[in-house]
Amino acid sequence: MAFLALRSLSKVFGDFAAVRDVDLGVEKGEFVSLLGPSGCGKTTTLQMIAGLAEPTAGTILLDGRDITNEKPNKRGLGIVFQSYALFPHMSVAENVAFGLEMRGVNRAEREARVKAMLQLVRLSEMAERYPRQLSGGQRQRVAIARALVIAPPVLLLDEPLSNLDAKLREEMQFELSRIQRSTGTTTIMVTHDQSEALSISDRVVVMEAGRMTQIDAPFHLYENPANAFISSFVGKMNRLEGQMRGGAAVIAGITLPCAPAGLSEGTAATFTIRPEKIALCAAGQGLIDGTITSRFFLGNTWLMQVETLAGSLAVSLPNQGEEPPRPGSPVALDWPASALRVEEGG
Amino acid sequence: MNRRVTPWPLVGPATLMFFGLVVVPLTLTVILSFHGYNHTTGIENRFTLTHYQAILSDSYFLGIFWRTLRIAALTTVICAAIGVPEAYVLARMRDPWRSVFLLVIIGPLLVSVVVRAFGWSMLLGSTGLVNQAFMAVGLPTTRLLYTETAIVIALVHVMLPFMVIPVWTSLQKLDPAVEAAALTLGASPFTTLRRIVLPQVTMGMLSGSLIVFGLSASAFAIPGLLGGRRLKMAATLVYDEYMHELNWPLGATIAILVLVANLVIMLAYNHAVEARMRRTMG
Ligand SMILES: Nc1ncnc2c1ncn2[C@@H]1O[C@H](COP(=O)(O)OP(=O)(O)OP(=O)(O)O)[C@@H](O)[C@H]1O
Ligand SMILES: [Mg+2]
Numbered sequence: 001m002a003f004l005a006l007r008s009l010s011k012v013f014g015d016f017a018a019v020r021d022v023d024l025g026v027e028k029g030e031f032v033s034l035l036g037p038s039g040c041g042k043t044t045t046l047q048m049i050a051g052l053a054e055p056t057a058g059t060i061l062l063d064g065r066d067i068t069n070e071k072p073n074k075r076g077l078g079i080v081f082q083s084y085a086l087f088p089h090m091s092v093a094e095n096v097a098f099g100l101e102m103r104g105v106n107r108a109e110r111e112a113r114v115k116a117m118l119q120l121v122r123l124s125e126m127a128e129r130y131p132r133q134l135s136g137g138q139r140q141r142v143a144i145a146r147a148l149v150i151a152p153p154v155l156l157l158d159e160p161l162s163n164l165d166a167k168l169r170e171e172m173q174f175e176l177s178r179i180q181r182s183t184g185t186t187t188i189m190v191t192h193d194q195s196e197a198l199s200i201s202d203r204v205v206v207m208e209a210g211r212m213t214q215i216d217a218p219f220h221l222y223e224n225p226a227n228a229f230i231s232s233f234v235g236k237m238n239r240l241e242g243q244m245r246g247g248a249a250v251i252a253g254i255t256l257p258c259a260p261a262g263l264s265e266g267t268a269a270t271f272t273i274r275p276e277k278i279a280l281c282a283a284g285q286g287l288i289d290g291t292i293t294s295r296f297f298l299g300n301t302w303l304m305q306v307e308t309l310a311g312s313l314a315v316s317l318p319n320q321g322e323e324p325p326r327p328g329s330p331v332a333l334d335w336p337a338s339a340l341r342v343e344e345g346g
Numbered sequence: 347m348n349r350r351v352t353p354w355p356l357v358g359p360a361t362l363m364f365f366g367l368v369v370v371p372l373t374l375t376v377i378l379s380f381h382g383y384n385h386t387t388g389i390e391n392r393f394t395l396t397h398y399q400a401i402l403s404d405s406y407f408l409g410i411f412w413r414t415l416r417i418a419a420l421t422t423v424i425c426a427a428i429g430v431p432e433a434y435v436l437a438r439m440r441d442p443w444r445s446v447f448l449l450v451i452i453g454p455l456l457v458s459v460v461v462r463a464f465g466w467s468m469l470l471g472s473t474g475l476v477n478q479a480f481m482a483v484g485l486p487t488t489r490l491l492y493t494e495t496a497i498v499i500a501l502v503h504v505m506l507p508f509m510v511i512p513v514w515t516s517l518q519k520l521d522p523a524v525e526a527a528a529l530t531l532g533a534s535p536f537t538t539l540r541r542i543v544l545p546q547v548t549m550g551m552l553s554g555s556l557i558v559f560g561l562s563a564s565a566f567a568i569p570g571l572l573g574g575r576r577l578k579m580a581a582t583l584v585y586d587e588y589m590h591e592l593n594w595p596l597g598a599t600i601a602i603l604v605l606v607a608n609l610v611i612m613l614a615y616n617h618a619v620e621a622r623m624r625r626t627m628g
Pocket of ligand 1: 013016018036037038039040041042043044045192
C-alpha cells in the first residue's frame with residue numbers, strides 16, 4: 001500500500017467543487033509534482049493533506065493511518081508555503097529551530113540539528129540573520145530547512161520556486177532534488193510550471209478543474225499525454241484533423257506516414273506531433289512542402305511557424321550556430337513515422 | 347512649479363497651525379510659570395522658581411501626579427489586555443460582521459466624552475444599575491462613583507478604540523500563512539498566538555499604548571465628573587488652579603511639569619520598545 005494515499009478526496013466551497021473525487025498514492029521517498037493551470041485545485045489538495053483545509057469527502061491515509069481529521073499540529077508534515085511564511089521576528093536559526101522546540105527537543109540537540117540542516121541548505125553563515133536580510137532564494141532555503149529539520153514523513157511544497165528569477169529557479173530546482181535525494185523525504189510539490197514538474201519529479205500528476213487526469217513518469221507523460229488538454233499544457237503540440245486510411249494519416253487530402261493506431265479504416269482522428277520532432281529540409285525533399293511564416297529566436301532553439309497544405313505547423317529547431325531560412329522561404333518538413341500520432345481520448 | 351519650492355506651500359498650513367496653536371501657547375505657558383503671584387495683587391512681573399519648588403516639595407501635588415501616573419498606566423495596561431484580543435477576534439471575523447463590530451468599537455468616539463461620563467456616573471452611582479445588580483444577587487452595595495475605579499473604568503471605555511485600531515491595522519499586515527506554518531510545525535493555537543502573532547503586532551501595541559497613556563494622563567472630563575471634587579488628576583488640578591484659585595502661574599507650572607513627565611515617560615517607552623523591534627523587524 002502507498003505511503004500517503006488520498007481516497008476519493010473532495011473539497012467543495014459553497015456550490016463550487018475545487019477538488020473532485022481525487023485518488024492518489026505516493027510511495028515512500030517518491031517526489032511527486034502536482035501540475036495544472038491556475039485555479040485547478042492544487043493548493044486546496046495540498047492544504048487538505050497538511051490539515052489546513054477540511055475535506056468535504058474522502059480520506060487521507062499516512063502509512064496506513066487515517067489522518068483525515070487530525071489537526072495540522074499533530075500531523076507533523078513539513079510544508080513550504082508559496083510565500084515562504086518565515087517568522088519575521090526570529091533569526092534564521094530560530095526559524096529552523098521552532099519545530100524542534102515545539103517537539104520538546106533539548107537545546108543541545110536542537111542546536112546540533114539546526115546546524116546540520118543549515119549546512120545542508122548551505123546557509124551556515126546566515127544563521128544569525130533575520131528573514132528580511134535574506135535574498136529570495138535564501139529565504140526559500142530557510143523555509144525548506146525549517147520544514148525538513150523536523151524529519152517530516154512527507155514534505156509538501158506549494159509553488160516553492162514561483163517567485164524566483166529563471167536562473168535562481170534552475171539552481172533551486174537542482175538544489176531541491178539534491179536535498180530531497182539526500183534526505184529521502186517523500187515529497188509532493190505543487191507547480192504550474194511544466195518544465196519544473198518534468199525536470200525534478202519521479203511522477204507528475206496533472207490536474208484539471210479539480211480532477212487528476214493523468215499520473216505518470218515525466219518522460220511517459222510528455223510522450224503519451226492522455227488527452228488534448230495535457231498535450232498542449234505539457235510542452236507544445238501541433239494538432240491536425242484528418243482520417244486514418246491504409247495505416248497512414250490523410251490530412252486535407254495529403255497522405256502522411258504516422259504511428260500505427262488501432263483505428264478502423266476511414267475513422268476521423270486528431271493527429272499530433274511535437275514541434276521538436278519535425279525536421280526542416282530543402283523544398284521538395286521532405287514529406288510535405290510549406291512556407292515559413294514566422295521565426296522566433298529563443299537562444300537554444302528557433303521556433304518557426306510553417307504554413308503547409310495540411311495546416312500551419314510549429315517547428316522547433318536546435319540552434320546549431322547557423323541561421324535558419326527567413327520568413328517567406330519555401331521549405332519542406334520531415335519526420336519519422338512514429339512522431340505523428342493519433343491523439344488519445346480525442 | 348519649482349521642485350524646491352513645492353514642499354513649502356504643502357506644509358505651510360500645518361506649520362502655521364502647529365505654530366499658532368501649539369508653539370505659541372506653550373511658550374506663553376512656560377513664561378507664565380516663571381512669574382510671581384500674590385493673592386492680593388495677582389500676577390507679578392518678576393522671574394521666580396518658587397512655583398516649581400512649591401510643587402515639587404508639596405506632597406499634595408506629588409500625590410496627584412502619582413495618582414495621574416498610576417491611573418494612566420493602569421488604563422493603558424487594561425486597554426492592552428482587552429484591546430489586543432479584541433483586535434485579534436476582529437481581524438478573524440468576516441464581513442459583514444467585521445464592519446458591524448468595527449462600528450461598535452469606534453462607536454464610543456461618536457458620543458461626547460461628557461455624555462459618556464454622565465452615563466457612567468448614572469450606572470455607577472449608589473442607586474445606579476451596577477449597585478442594583480449587586481443587590482439583586484445579594485452582594486453589598488459598593489461605593490464606585492468618585493473612586494479611582496470609576497475613573498479607570500470610564501477611561502478604558504473611552505480609550506479602547508485607540509488601542510484596538512492600531513493593533514488591528516498591524517494584524518491586517520500579517521500573512522495568514524505564517525500562522526499556518528507555526529501550526530504545521532507542531533505549535534498549538536495558543537502557542538502560535540503567543541510566539542508568532544503577538545510579537546508581530548508589538549508596533550501596533552506600542553502606538554496604541556502611547557496614545558492611550560498620553561490621553562489618559564491628560565484626561566479632564568472623566569476625572570472631573572467621575573472623580574468628584576476630592577479625587578483630582580493633573581488636568582483637573584490645573585483647571586482648579588486657573589479657575590478657582592486664580593493662581594495662573596502655579597497652574598501653568600503644573601501643566602508644564604505634567605507635559606515634561608509625560609514626554610519623558612513616552613519617549614523612554616518608545617525608545618525601549620523600538621530599539622528591540624528595530625533589531626528584529628527592521
Ligand atoms: N476559501 C475559498 N472559498 C471559495 N473558493 C475557493 C476558496 N479557496 C479556493 N477556492 C477556489 O477553488 C479553486 C481552486 O483553488 P486553488 O487555490 O486550489 O487553486 P490552485 O490550483 O492552487 O491555483 P494557483 O495555481 O493559481 O495557485 C479556485 O477556483 C478557487 O477560486
Ligand atoms: Mg495555488
